[in-house]
Amino acid sequence: MKGRHTYQYSTLSRKVRDVLYICLISFLVVYLSSSAMAVRLMHRYDALLSKQWIDRNGTILHIEPNDKGYLSIPIRNTSLRFDQALVSKEDQMFWYHFGFNPFRMGQDFFRAVLGKRLQGSSTLTQQLVKNLLHKENDRTFRNKLVETVYSIALELHTSKEALLRMYENTAYFGEQIQGVETASEYYFGKDTASLSDEEILRLVSTLGSPSLRHPGTTANSKFSKLFSDSLAMTNEIDTDKTSKPKEPSLRRANNAFELEMFAGDCPKQCDFTIDAELNQRVREILARYLDTKLSTADNGAVVVLKLPENEILAIVGSPHPDSLTSGYQLNMATAPRPIGSTAKPFIYLSAFENGARPYSIVDDEENAYAIGTGFAFYPKNYDGKFRGEVTLHQALSNSLNVPSVKVLEFSGLPYFYDLLQTRLHFVPYQPLERYELGIALGALEMDLLTLSHYFTIFPNEGVLRPLTIHPPTAFPAPMNTVTKPESVANTSFVRLVTRILSDREAGVEQFGVVSSLTLPMKNYALKTGTSRDYHDSWTIGYTPDFLVGVWIGNSDNTPMKELSGQSGAGGIWHDVMTYMITTPYNKETAFSFDGLKEFTESGGIEFGLPGDDYEKARLLLASDRLIVGPHDGDTIELSENTTVPLRARERVQWRVNGVDWGSGSEISWQPKKTGVYHIEASTQNRVDVLKLLVTEPQ
Structure with missing residues (x-):
């Protein structure tokens, strides 16, 4: 008898074990097969999130529509109050079921058999699956079964917290807005974590009928009132109040206009070095100046770089990028234009490398130069005057044209071409040989962004670093192929140039004692430029901490009414620089002029380098003609x-x-x-x- 019971127990144990094995194998098969379904849904989920452009401070610059044409920002900071309200309204059993509610599905089954319209039996997980499969309007029982299978797959491979977050990021809130974070920003101008109880109620009430019941409608106010009565939340809902949505600032903002050329290969979140607040302030300054009746320029551009990193803080290529008139749809920050006298610092740098010094004498007198056409040209100064003998310091400080041509002739065109093309990696729009000595008179074309980039070698003491707009990587700026930091000029020669450009007293003759180039501090250097017949006005200036470049003109190349670099771009530059001085970007770093030597032989104070043969360097460019x-x-x-x-x-x-x-x-x-x-x-x-x-x- 005992053996018989032992046999029966052994047989029962074996059957139980077999059943457990079958269950385990079945579970593994279901789990593994459901994994592919869950992965597919996760890919669909990623596709429903919009690509975002984010500035250096986390501010959203731009959101691109997703595959459905909706705007969608992933939730950044969770809101427990919103989670509670959402679960209470949509799926009170969310934390306990495995993706579906069998009792409510049973009710839907009998309604389907009776040919009646299905009621809302979907759990949050099923609603999420419906959104991911793009089956929001398919209410057939067959589709309900498909949703259930996918829901179980998601529940097996995803935590409840993650599922709730996925639902919140894919729920539709009307007005082409997807996700609670996007809706919070769009309707109330704040993130989800900052919503008040009333705002939470208004958003949750939108679900189920977003097109008719979104915030700003009477239906939303009335439903919010009814819903609040069932929750331990504020019930002070004014049913007559219909708050209107804010302006659709989440769509392409002005700050994003110039960034399109740099965002092509970005992932879902594209981080920029841009400071959105600064960029908008710069655009306002530019627009305010160009919109005045005194301005004869319709277009302008401003670039602000953070030094020494060469990070782009602001790039404004149009005062009104939303306008279709006056060339406002053109990004003039990357449009090539003749650069005027802003080429001169590089010309004088070349001369210093070839032995000239700021105290070197050059003749400011009429002279004839043969050009490729076989004719002679006679360069003139901006004011039409000749001053006789001047120092290179005086010539550069006052932006004199005639001496600059002689300085370029002294260095030699091949040498200067090498500086541009080999060391700065400049790619000209036409062969440099076509410009010849006309480079000294501003004929060379560059865009503002590239020119500003090259100017950074002066505050960065001879080092050309790549421009950076996607931290921490660099991008190749227009007309520029710099990919790593390079020492392109000796520190001492660069300091000589900065020493001249920072001497505002020496430029009084041309620019006056007080002008738009005068700032409430002394630690800055600048250069202005005007192209022939006033087509272009430039000002580029810097401190050791930041650089500001400005161009104004007309996109159709019509001339301005006698707007020079000072009277044109100079005013905008002054206002941007004055604002930059008040920002944290101003570290008040002083220029270093270590290694320069003062000379007093001429009766005044001049500067050069230790070891200079003063008399030889002084007369190096002096003319020997009677x-x-x-x-x-x-x-x-x-x-x-x-x-x-x-x-x-x-x-x-x-x-x-x-x-x-x-x-x-x-x-x-x-x-x-x-x-x-x-x-x-x-x-x-x-x-x-x-x-x-x-x-x-x-």
Whole structure:
């Protein structure tokens, strides 16, 4: 008898074990097969989240519509009160079921058999699946079964907290808005965690009929009142109050206009170095200036860089990017334009590298230069005056054109081309050989962003770092291929340039004692620029902590009404710089001029480098010609009253074709017939000769 019971017990144990094995294997099969379903839903979930552009402080710059055309921001800070209200309204058994409610599904089954419309038996998990499968409007019993299978799969592989968050991120709240975080920002201008009880009620009441019952409608107010009565939340809902949605600022904001060219390869969240508040302030300053009646420029651009990292803090290429007029849809921060005198700091840097110094003498006098066309051109200064001998310090501080051409000629065009193309990695829009010495007069084209980037070598003491807009990686700026920090110039020579550009007293002759270039501090350097016929106005200035570049003009290239770099871009630059001084970006870092040496030989204080041969460097660019004018090779048309002034640096004896004509530093000569004439000027120690061609009038 005992053996019989033992046998029966053994048989029963074996059957129980087999059943357990079958259950375990079945569970594993279901679990593993459901894994693929859960993964598929997670991919669908990721696709429903919008790509976001975020600034350096976490502010949303832009949200792109998702696959459904909705705007969707993932919830950032959870709200327990919202979770409680949501579960209370939509699925009170959420924390206990495995994806479906069998009792409510049974009710729906009998309603389906009777041919009646199905009621809302879906759990939060099933509603989530419905959203992910894009089956929101399919209320058939067959689809309910599919939802149930997928819901079980999700429950097996996802925590309840994660499921709740996924639902909150995919629920539709009307007005093309998906997700509670997006709805909170759109309807109430705050994140979910900051919502009041009334605002929570209004959002939760939207669910079930978002198109008709979203915040801002009477239906929402009335439903919120009814719903609040069943919760331990505020019941002070004004049913007559219909708060209107805020402006759709979540769609492409002004701050995102210029960033489109940099966001192509971003993942779901695209982080920028941009400071949204600063960017908007800069745009307001630009628009305020360009919108005045005094401005004859319609377009403008501003770039602000954080130094020494070269991070782009602000890039504004249009004052009104939402407008379709006046070229406002063009990003002028990346549009190439002639850069005017802003090329001069690089020209003088080249000269310092070749032995010149700020105290070197150069002649500011009329001179003729042969160009590729075979004709001569005569550079003029902005004010039309010639000043005779000036130092390079004076020439750069006052942005004199004539000396700058001579400085570029001294360094040599091949040397300067190498600086631009090899060291700065500049890619010109046309061969540099076409510009020749015209570079010194501002003919070279660059866009504001690239030019501002190159200017960073001065505050960054000779180092060219990549521009950064996606921290911590860098992007190749337009016309620029810099990918890693490079030392492109000796620190001492760069400091010489900054020392000149920061000397506002030396530029008083051209810019005045007080002007738009004057800031309430001394620790800054700047350079202005104006292109030919006032088509472009530039100002670029910097401290060791930040750089501000400004351009204004007209996108159709029509000229402005005598707006120079100072009177045009200078005003905008002044206001942006003044604002930057008040921000945390201003660390009040001082320029370093260590390694520079003062010289007092000229009676004043000048500066150069230790070990300079002062006299040699001082006269390095000085002209050895006696004759100042006319110029060798000039052509003169003969008329009855043709008079040619003969000018020399000192008192000389003049001869024309070997015949004495008089003495003095300046006399007049009247040719009587056409032909070639040799003009000679001599002193006891020197002789200078040039050739003139006198022709019949054309």
